[in-house]
Amino acid sequence: MLSEGLLFKDDVILTWMRDRFLQDLVLGRKSAGANLKESLSRLNLNPYYTYPALALLEPVSPDGDEHEMVLLVERMRDYLQQQVSGGSVVFMDEQNRIGLLFSWVSKEFLEAIQNMLSQQFNLPVNIGVGKPCSHLYDINQSYRQASRALKNKFYRGTGQIIYYSELRRYVSMSDYPADREKDLLDSLKAADSTAEIEEAVNEFYDRLLENGPIDIKNMYELTVRLLIETEKRLLANTNYVNAYNKFEIMSIVKMQTLQEIKTYVSHFFSGVREVMSPDQKESHRSIIKKTIHHMEQECQAVSLQSVAQKVYMTPTYLSLLFKLNTGRTFIEHLTDIRIGKAKELLKTTHYKNYEVAEQVGYQDPRYFSQIFKKKVGLSPTEYRESVGK
Template identity: 25%
Template sequence: MRLLLIEDEPDSLIGMKNAIDSLYNVEVELHTSNNAEDAREVIFKHYPELIITDIMLPGISGLDLIEEVVNKDYQPKVIIVSGFDNFEYARRSIHFGAVDYLLKPYSTKEFTEKVDRTLSLIKEEKKQLQYTEQQKSFAEIGTRSMRDNDLVEFCLKRTPLEEHLYHRLCLWNIDWLANKSYSLLIFDVKGYPDGKLYTEENQLKTFAIGNIMQDVIRDHIHSLLFKDPKNRWVLLTTIEDTEEIARSIHKKVKAYQKIELAIGISTKVSSLEEMHAAYSSALKEFQINSLTNSEDYVKSHHLISTDFTTANHLASLVINKDEECIRQVVKVFFQEVILIDGLESRDDITRKTLNYLSQILASISEQTLKELKEIPMSVWEKVDECTTLEEYEKVLSEYLTSVGHAVSTHGTNSIIERAIRIIHSSYMEDLSLQMIADELSLHPVWLSQLFKKETGQTYMDFLTETRINKAKTLLRETSMKVYEIAESVGYQNLQHFGTIFKKRTSQTPKEYRYGK
């Protein structure tokens, strides 16, 4: 507790100082002054809680000094010391809040009793103020805790905006969630897609990240922070440029705390009900960003799921030794694992990766009619050691490339041989490339490319040639009518058959039959 003695009589000042030192040696931080000018400097530097001042001082009086320094933000307790029993002095003392009046001459006992009584009053007021502030703090924490619990609930499940919920939003001054467009962002330490362990070190990191985020968004009215069940920071904000605010937070956290952040950003939503969808979207982006070395923020709504990642299609690429396409499909696969399938941990990614690899090997074996070995233990170990998406992609791509080189080149021919057998047995039907691709468990685009590579013809050219060759045989060796031959080789339109036949042979079917 800080105390200031102001007395221009040296003996009196020493006496007061000794009395206080003997009673409050440790408890009181004591300052002394023998004039108003020096006292003013002490007051504005230390802001003593108790000032004991003589009225008669060199320059200005003690009363004038107190009236000068007391204001609404600084109201110390004051004991006035005077050699005059003057009512006007007493009245002025009471006016600016003096708690006692000590008339000279006074005894040491009288002096210490007044000081002790005033110090006790200060202690009691401090205690009461602390209690009031504590209760206010508890109330604020309780209110914020209730608010955050509800916000977490809104994130975890779709919640219609009912009247009682709107009243709560208004109570917490966040009713803008019901009538403005906003985005949801998720932040946490990079490398923990499924949440950090609950340790003291991680708690300190979370606290530090939150402080920096709060500082960044301080001037943005419609922004608030809370933590999700995995202790990740969630930011709700109406800020338009969310990527800019994310970069600002990322930059400051990295600069001040040396922490690399993973970030997920949702698209804008415009209702409380959509908070769940926004959270799910941001969480998927966060999980990918958490598992990648890149600082770019993945946009889940920009990624298009395709059937290019099927095990059968990737098996075809492996057989064809298309290394670039293998890498591309593997990359998309891992994005789909997180964005579409979702994940709980790295163990989930490892399990799905090995299952996917088993399906690819089975498809390669089926397509090449060649039995392959099981996944080597070394590959299992490499997959299990992966910590980022780049590492998963590298291990899987390199292994599949090696499998492609190990598979006999006859494997590719066998695929086309099977396709040709299907054409020869079903050319008379409405046979499309998609039907053959489905039969062979291949993607039609890749089958088309492979067919042209192996035969030198497009699929349609080969099918047409097969049909026309069969028609030529039937025209020369049977007495079937031309329209019957057309139907038997897959053409339901006689005119179309005639056009195709002449284009291929430079003769009409009738001319060919009679050898013209």
């Protein structure tokens, strides 16, 4: 069995032990007792704070890949541990966010940390900040508050520092705003441009929030119902194939801010208006053809954002258009392209599996192997052996 001294010399194990201890602490699984400060000291962590408080940091990544996000947060955590002073503690919580335990008197340094991370990783960073506590063993209260503050990025937008003390109470909304939906529908029918559609959508949401913010879950549900109901009405007299299915609903629920939802809704209705026009069909086919060409030629580094830029569209609109015209999502099609190229490389070259993964756009070979086996039914090694017989 390894000795305690040896364990503590291993940075990886020490980091894991710190994370586990602090996760238990902020979730209230550590009982208040005299050994709390002693435990922190044994883990080489500062046990003394002037009104301890908890902040939660979360990068805003354009890539929705959950595994890649975890790796990104781990890199940020490791970088931040090297930058902050010994008076603060950095760890990862159970939801893969960066936790920062600090003294309230030092709260001004949060802005410097946000700027430092944004510049180092070239991504905006959200920070939710809980209220200070009198005692360290009450830090779970500040943690819960920081988590709620972080969720309020939905209304505040990304790249913000949000203090729990600044939050407004949510107002209840018992009935679906059918009258406002009707007004929006009339505006959409009369709209002559994308700008007018965006204006109508913004006005719809602004009216919803006249009395204060609505519970975020209710806002998702309301948006889904809005799109279903208005799509049915707009397309009732056309032969248009309804592309609004479960996937589209789930994509809305994954959106992190109200602005993202507004943009999606605006582009969705713009797309509906355009596909209802026969003159647009040929143009759309050409755009999808170009999109697939870029995906095939640049699968190693391609993304929805990069292709959208090349075909002069927003990512949201291109995503919708791609689904409408192919019946598949952009990611589904890109994954098939990548796996197809990987099969060819495994069959015709001597590249190692991790090299094949990099060639087709996967930086994590383990993740590549998981996707490959899910699609092909064999691991990359098994596939190579089977075609080599």
